[in-house]
Amino acid sequence: MKRYISSAVLILALLFGSLAQAQNAQISGTVVDSLNRSAVVGAYVAVSRNVPDAKPEYVTTDVNGKFSFTGLSKETAYLVKVTYLSYKDFTKIITLTSESQDLGTIQLTEAVANLKEVKVIGQVTAMEQKGDTTQFNAAAFKTNPDATTEDLIQKMPGITVTNGTVTAHGETVNRVLVDGKPFFGDDAALTLKSLPAEIVDKIEVFDKLSDQAQFTGFDDGNGQKTINIVTKADRKMGQFGKVFAGYGLDNRYQAGGNVSFFKGDQRISVIGLSNNINMQNFSGQDLLGVTGGGGRGGGSSGNFMVGNQSGITGTNSFGLNYANKFGKKVEVTGSYFFNRTGNVNEQTTSQEYFLAQADSNQFYNEASRTSSTNANHRLNFRVEYNIDPKNSLIVTPRLNFQDNQSGSFKTGLTTLANGSKINGLDNTQSNLNKGYNFSNDLLFRHSFEKKGRTISLNVNTQLNDRNGTRNLYSRNLYYANFGLPEFSVRGDTTDQLSYTYSDGVTLGGNVIYTEPISKTGQLQLNYGLTVSNSNSSRETFNMSFDENTYTDLDTLLSNNFDNRYVTNRAGLGYRYRKNSWSANLGVDFQNTGLYSQQLAPYNTKVDQSFTNFLPNFMLTYRSKTGTQFRTSFRSSTSQPSISQLQNVIDNSNPLSLTAGNPNLKQEYRNMFNVRYSLAGAARPYSLNAMVFLTQTNNAIVNSTIIAQEPTTLPSGIVLERGARLTSPINVDGSWNARSFLAYGKPIAPLKLNLNVTTGFNYVRSPGMINNVPNFSNTYAVSQGLVLSSNVSEKLDFTVSYSGNYNIVRNSIQPNLNNNYYTQGVTGRVNWIFGKGFVVQSDINNQSYRGLGEGFNQNFTLWNASVGKKFLKNNAGELKLTVFDILKQNNSITRNVTETYVQDVTNRVLTQYAMLTFTYTLKNFGKMPSGDSNRRRDYEGEGGGFRNRGDGGRGPGGF
Structure with a gap:
C-alpha cells in the first residue's frame, strides 16, 4: 500500500512540476525605430493567446526598448502586438516551442498617412501599477492652461508639495527626471516649477536604484524616491x-x-x-x-x-x-x-x-535680527x-x-x-x-556572453x-x-x-x-x-x-x-x-x-x-x-x-x-x-x-x-x-x-x-x-x-x-x-x-x-x-x-x-x-x-521610463 501511495505522490509531483514548468515560458524582444535604430521607450506590448476573445497582458518597453513576458505556456500559440503613437502597429503570431523565445529586434515604421481628427470620449485610467512603478495618467487630472507640473502632481493620490519639499507615498522625493533624464541636477522643486502641466503625458513614481544596482539587479540601499515626467509625443519638439x-x-x-x-x-x-x-x-x-x-x-x-x-x-x-x-x-x-x-x-x-x-x-527667551547674503554656483x-x-x-x-x-x-x-x-x-x-x-x-x-554574468567597477x-x-x-x-x-x-x-x-x-x-x-x-x-x-x-x-x-x-x-x-x-x-x-x-x-x-x-x-x-x-x-x-x-x-x-x-x-x-x-x-x-x-x-x-x-x-x-x-x-x-x-x-x-x-x-x-x-x-x-x-x-x-x-x-x-x-x-x-x-x-x-x-x-x-x-x-x-x-x-x-x-x-x-x-x-x-x-x-x-529624431523617445533595479531586468538580471 505504501508503495502505491509513494508512486501516486511521485506521479502528482511530476505532473505539477511539468505544469509549473510548462507555465514558466517567456517571450522577450527589443523595439526600435526603423530609420535610426534608436530604442522606442514606452511602447505598449500586448500578448494574448491566439484564440477569440482572449484577454491580453500588457507591458511597456524600458529605456533600452526591451520587454519581456513570463508565466506563459509552452506549445501554445500567442498573438504579440506592439503599438506606439505615430508608428504602424506590429503584430506577429508565434508558438512557444521552448522555455524562452526572443523575438529579437522589432522595427517600427512611421505611420505617415494623414488622418482626420477623431474624438474619443471615455474614462481615462487615472493610476496603474506597472511592476515597481506607480504610473499616473495626466489626462485624468484636469488643470488650467497656466498650470505647472507642480500644480498637476498635487492632484495625484499620495503626492504632496510643502514648502518646496515633494513627498510621494510618505517619502521625500529626491530626484525628478524628464523622460528618464536629469533636469537641473537633483533639484526636484525647480524641475516641477519649470515645466508646464500641458506637456505631461504621464507621471511615474518609483524607487530609482543607483546606476550600479540598476545594472546588477541587486539593491545596494542607495536608491532614491524618484518622479519621472513623461512628456507627450507631440510636445517633444518646439519651444515653450x-x-x-x-x-x-x-x-x-x-x-x-x-x-x-x-x-x-x-x-x-x-x-x-x-x-x-x-x-x-x-x-x-x-x-x-x-x-x-x-x-x-x-x-x-x-x-x-x-x-x-x-x-x-x-x-x-x-x-x-x-x-x-x-x-x-x-x-x-x-x-x-x-x-x-x-x-x-x-x-x-x-x-x-x-x-x-x-x-x-x-x-x-531670545529675540534676534539677522541678515545674510548667499551666492552659489552649481554645475x-x-x-x-x-x-x-x-x-x-x-x-x-x-x-x-x-x-x-x-x-x-x-x-x-x-x-x-x-x-x-x-x-x-x-x-x-x-x-x-x-x-x-x-x-x-x-x-x-x-556584460559577459552568458546572460546574468556581469562585472561593474565604480570609482568615486x-x-x-x-x-x-x-x-x-x-x-x-x-x-x-x-x-x-x-x-x-x-x-x-x-x-x-x-x-x-x-x-x-x-x-x-x-x-x-x-x-x-x-x-x-x-x-x-x-x-x-x-x-x-x-x-x-x-x-x-x-x-x-x-x-x-x-x-x-x-x-x-x-x-x-x-x-x-x-x-x-x-x-x-x-x-x-x-x-x-x-x-x-x-x-x-x-x-x-x-x-x-x-x-x-x-x-x-x-x-x-x-x-x-x-x-x-x-x-x-x-x-x-x-x-x-x-x-x-x-x-x-x-x-x-x-x-x-x-x-x-x-x-x-x-x-x-x-x-x-x-x-x-x-x-x-x-x-x-x-x-x-x-x-x-x-x-x-x-x-x-x-x-x-x-x-x-x-x-x-x-x-x-x-x-x-x-x-x-x-x-x-x-x-x-x-x-x-x-x-x-x-x-x-x-x-x-x-x-x-x-x-x-x-x-x-x-x-x-x-x-x-x-x-x-x-x-x-x-x-x-x-x-x-x-x-x-x-x-x-x-x-x-x-x-x-x-x-x-x-x-x-x-x-x-x-x-x-x-x-x-x-x-x-x-x-x-x-x-x-x-x-x-x-x-x-x-x-x-x-x-x-x-x-x-x-x-x-x-x-x-x-x-x-x-x-x-x-x-x-x-x-x-x-x-x-x-x-x-x-x-x-x-x-x-x-x-x-x-x-x-x-x-x-x-x-x-x-x-x-x-x-x-x-x-x-x-x-x-x-x-x-x-x-x-x-x-x-x-x-x-x-x-x-527625420520626424523620429525631432519627436524623441516617447513613453515611460521604467526602473530596472530589483524586480526589473537590467543586463545583470533575468
Missing part, C-alpha cells in the same frame, strides 16, 4: 515657457521666466528669477557648509529647501539645463545654476529645558557612453561654489519658573564664509574646502538672587576674531560581480574600499586693548584636528526571481578604522576600529492585476562628522556653548519597512500603505550640561551659572517608527478627485541632561484630506485639510508632558471665464493649540487676484494681486528635542498689492521643411 514682470506697493517687485527648446533628444532650458517677495529658487546645495556644522544641534544645509528660509528674502537666480544624444553611443545631460539671495529675519525663541529637579527648570554633468552592447561607461561630476556673508544681533535672557533671572546677553556678530564641494563618480559596466572622488571669518562682540550678565530680586549683577565682555578652515578628500571604489546559478537564481560578490581624510582648524584671537587689535590668541577656543577613516567592505548576495515573486538576501562584512589626532591646543590621539556584519533582505510580490507587496530589512553604519569629533568650544552664544567629542563611535542602524499598494485599470481607487521602522545603536545625540553654579570645564573654560554646554555622545535606545496610508478615488458624478492620507509617527529620542539620561517620546497622528476638481480646464479648485496631533512624554519630568495640535484648512480656485477674464484666490487658515503662552494662535492668510488674457491665443495676461488681504500672516513652529521644547516665530511678508504682466510661449510641433524623414 513664460516670462513675467510685476511691481507693487512698498517697492515689491518680481521678474523672471523660463523658456525651453525641445528638439527630440536635444533639450535646452533657461530660467531666471529676480524678486523681493520670498519667491526662493534654490536647493540645500546653495547653503552648503556655511550655515553650521552638520551635527545634531548645529545648522545643517539639508534643512533648507526651496522656499523654506525664514524671514523675507530677495532672490536673483539664473539656470541653464542641457541634454542631448550624440550618435547612438553618447548621451549628455548637464546644468548650471546661479543663485544669490539676501535675507532679513526677526525671530523670537522660547525654550524650556527638562531638568531633573522640577523647581530648577530653566526658560530661555552638474552626466555623460553616458555605450561603448558597445556589452560595455558602458558613466561619468557624473558635480561642482558647487558658494560665498556667504551674514550678521546678527540678539538679546537673550535665562530665568527660573518663578521669574528669577539667571543670566542674559546682548550679542552682535558677523560672518564671512566661502567654500566649494566637488564630487565625481565613474562607473564601468560589462570627493573634495571639499571651507574657510570662514567671524567677529563676535557679546556683553554677558550673570545674576545672583539669594532670595532677593537682583541682589547682585556681574558681567563680562567677549570681543573676538576667529578664523576657521576645513578641507576633506575622499577616495573610494567597489567592484561587483554577478553570476547566474540557475534559471531563477543569481549570486553577487562585492568588495569596496573607501579612504577619507579631513582637517579642521580654528584660531580665535581676543581683542588686545593695549594694541587695539586682535592679537591675543585664545588657546582654549583654538584647535587643529586631523581625521582619517578607512573602510573595507566585502559581501555576498543571492537574488531569486520567479513569476510574481522576487527576493534578495545578502550580508556584508565591514571593517572601519578611525584615526583622529588633535594637534592644538594640546596633542591627543584616538585610534579605533569597528567590525560589523551588515545583513540585508528584500521580498517582493507583484501581481498582474496591480497588487504589490514589499518588505525589506537593511543594516548600515554612519560615521560622525568632523565637526562632531572636533573638541573645540564654539562660543557664538556665550550662554549656550557647543563642542565636539573625539571619542564618538559610529552609529549602527537597523531599518525595516513594509509597503503595500493596490492600483490598476480594473479598480476605481488606489491604495498605498507603508510602515518604516528604524532602530539605532550608538546613536549620536546631545549631552547638555546646565551649570547650577559657576563651573570650570576640563578645557579650562568657566561655565557660568545657568549657561549651557552641549556636546555629542553615543547612546542606545533611539527608535523611529513611521506609518502612512494614502487612498485616492475619482468621484465621477461630482467631477472630483478625493485623496485621503493618514499617518502615525513615533520617535524615541535619548539624551543626557546634567549627566541624567532623558528619553523624549513623541507620538504624532496626522490626517489629510484633499478634494480637487476635475470639472474643466476653465475651472480648477482644490479644498484640503491637514491636522496633526502631537503627544510629548519625557522621562525626567512627567509634569512637563505636553499635547499640542496644529491644523490647516486651505481652499484654492482658478476660474477663467468670458473673453479671457481670470479670477484666482487662495485662503489658508492655520490653528495652533497647546503651544507656549503667546504662541497659541488662529490666523487666516487670504490672497486673491483678477486678470485679463489678451494677444493672440491669449498669450498675454495682465493681473492684479493682493497678498494677505486680512493682514493676518504669521509664522509659528514648535520643535521638541530630548533636551528642550522650543517655540519660534519668524518675520513674515505682510499685505501688499502687485500688478504683473505675463507672456506665455507655446510653439510645438514645428519642423524644418524638407526634413520629414
Whole structure:
C-alpha cells in the first residue's frame, strides 16, 4: 500500500512540476525605430493567446526598448502586438516551442498617412501599477492652461508639495527626471516649477536604484524616491515657457521666466528669477557648509529647501539645463545654476529645558535680527557612453561654489519658573564664509556572453574646502538672587576674531560581480574600499586693548584636528526571481578604522576600529492585476562628522556653548519597512500603505550640561551659572517608527478627485541632561484630506485639510508632558471665464493649540487676484494681486528635542498689492521643411521610463 501511495505522490509531483514548468515560458524582444535604430521607450506590448476573445497582458518597453513576458505556456500559440503613437502597429503570431523565445529586434515604421481628427470620449485610467512603478495618467487630472507640473502632481493620490519639499507615498522625493533624464541636477522643486502641466503625458513614481544596482539587479540601499515626467509625443519638439514682470506697493517687485527648446533628444532650458517677495529658487546645495556644522544641534544645509528660509528674502537666480544624444553611443545631460539671495529675519525663541529637579527648570527667551547674503554656483554633468552592447561607461561630476556673508544681533535672557533671572546677553556678530564641494563618480559596466554574468567597477572622488571669518562682540550678565530680586549683577565682555578652515578628500571604489546559478537564481560578490581624510582648524584671537587689535590668541577656543577613516567592505548576495515573486538576501562584512589626532591646543590621539556584519533582505510580490507587496530589512553604519569629533568650544552664544567629542563611535542602524499598494485599470481607487521602522545603536545625540553654579570645564573654560554646554555622545535606545496610508478615488458624478492620507509617527529620542539620561517620546497622528476638481480646464479648485496631533512624554519630568495640535484648512480656485477674464484666490487658515503662552494662535492668510488674457491665443495676461488681504500672516513652529521644547516665530511678508504682466510661449510641433524623414529624431523617445533595479531586468538580471 505504501508503495502505491509513494508512486501516486511521485506521479502528482511530476505532473505539477511539468505544469509549473510548462507555465514558466517567456517571450522577450527589443523595439526600435526603423530609420535610426534608436530604442522606442514606452511602447505598449500586448500578448494574448491566439484564440477569440482572449484577454491580453500588457507591458511597456524600458529605456533600452526591451520587454519581456513570463508565466506563459509552452506549445501554445500567442498573438504579440506592439503599438506606439505615430508608428504602424506590429503584430506577429508565434508558438512557444521552448522555455524562452526572443523575438529579437522589432522595427517600427512611421505611420505617415494623414488622418482626420477623431474624438474619443471615455474614462481615462487615472493610476496603474506597472511592476515597481506607480504610473499616473495626466489626462485624468484636469488643470488650467497656466498650470505647472507642480500644480498637476498635487492632484495625484499620495503626492504632496510643502514648502518646496515633494513627498510621494510618505517619502521625500529626491530626484525628478524628464523622460528618464536629469533636469537641473537633483533639484526636484525647480524641475516641477519649470515645466508646464500641458506637456505631461504621464507621471511615474518609483524607487530609482543607483546606476550600479540598476545594472546588477541587486539593491545596494542607495536608491532614491524618484518622479519621472513623461512628456507627450507631440510636445517633444518646439519651444515653450513664460516670462513675467510685476511691481507693487512698498517697492515689491518680481521678474523672471523660463523658456525651453525641445528638439527630440536635444533639450535646452533657461530660467531666471529676480524678486523681493520670498519667491526662493534654490536647493540645500546653495547653503552648503556655511550655515553650521552638520551635527545634531548645529545648522545643517539639508534643512533648507526651496522656499523654506525664514524671514523675507530677495532672490536673483539664473539656470541653464542641457541634454542631448550624440550618435547612438553618447548621451549628455548637464546644468548650471546661479543663485544669490539676501535675507532679513526677526525671530523670537522660547525654550524650556527638562531638568531633573522640577523647581530648577530653566526658560530661555531670545529675540534676534539677522541678515545674510548667499551666492552659489552649481554645475552638474552626466555623460553616458555605450561603448558597445556589452560595455558602458558613466561619468557624473558635480561642482558647487558658494560665498556667504551674514550678521546678527540678539538679546537673550535665562530665568527660573518663578521669574528669577539667571543670566542674559546682548550679542552682535558677523560672518564671512566661502567654500566649494566637488564630487565625481565613474562607473564601468560589462556584460559577459552568458546572460546574468556581469562585472561593474565604480570609482568615486570627493573634495571639499571651507574657510570662514567671524567677529563676535557679546556683553554677558550673570545674576545672583539669594532670595532677593537682583541682589547682585556681574558681567563680562567677549570681543573676538576667529578664523576657521576645513578641507576633506575622499577616495573610494567597489567592484561587483554577478553570476547566474540557475534559471531563477543569481549570486553577487562585492568588495569596496573607501579612504577619507579631513582637517579642521580654528584660531580665535581676543581683542588686545593695549594694541587695539586682535592679537591675543585664545588657546582654549583654538584647535587643529586631523581625521582619517578607512573602510573595507566585502559581501555576498543571492537574488531569486520567479513569476510574481522576487527576493534578495545578502550580508556584508565591514571593517572601519578611525584615526583622529588633535594637534592644538594640546596633542591627543584616538585610534579605533569597528567590525560589523551588515545583513540585508528584500521580498517582493507583484501581481498582474496591480497588487504589490514589499518588505525589506537593511543594516548600515554612519560615521560622525568632523565637526562632531572636533573638541573645540564654539562660543557664538556665550550662554549656550557647543563642542565636539573625539571619542564618538559610529552609529549602527537597523531599518525595516513594509509597503503595500493596490492600483490598476480594473479598480476605481488606489491604495498605498507603508510602515518604516528604524532602530539605532550608538546613536549620536546631545549631552547638555546646565551649570547650577559657576563651573570650570576640563578645557579650562568657566561655565557660568545657568549657561549651557552641549556636546555629542553615543547612546542606545533611539527608535523611529513611521506609518502612512494614502487612498485616492475619482468621484465621477461630482467631477472630483478625493485623496485621503493618514499617518502615525513615533520617535524615541535619548539624551543626557546634567549627566541624567532623558528619553523624549513623541507620538504624532496626522490626517489629510484633499478634494480637487476635475470639472474643466476653465475651472480648477482644490479644498484640503491637514491636522496633526502631537503627544510629548519625557522621562525626567512627567509634569512637563505636553499635547499640542496644529491644523490647516486651505481652499484654492482658478476660474477663467468670458473673453479671457481670470479670477484666482487662495485662503489658508492655520490653528495652533497647546503651544507656549503667546504662541497659541488662529490666523487666516487670504490672497486673491483678477486678470485679463489678451494677444493672440491669449498669450498675454495682465493681473492684479493682493497678498494677505486680512493682514493676518504669521509664522509659528514648535520643535521638541530630548533636551528642550522650543517655540519660534519668524518675520513674515505682510499685505501688499502687485500688478504683473505675463507672456506665455507655446510653439510645438514645428519642423524644418524638407526634413520629414527625420520626424523620429525631432519627436524623441516617447513613453515611460521604467526602473530596472530589483524586480526589473537590467543586463545583470533575468
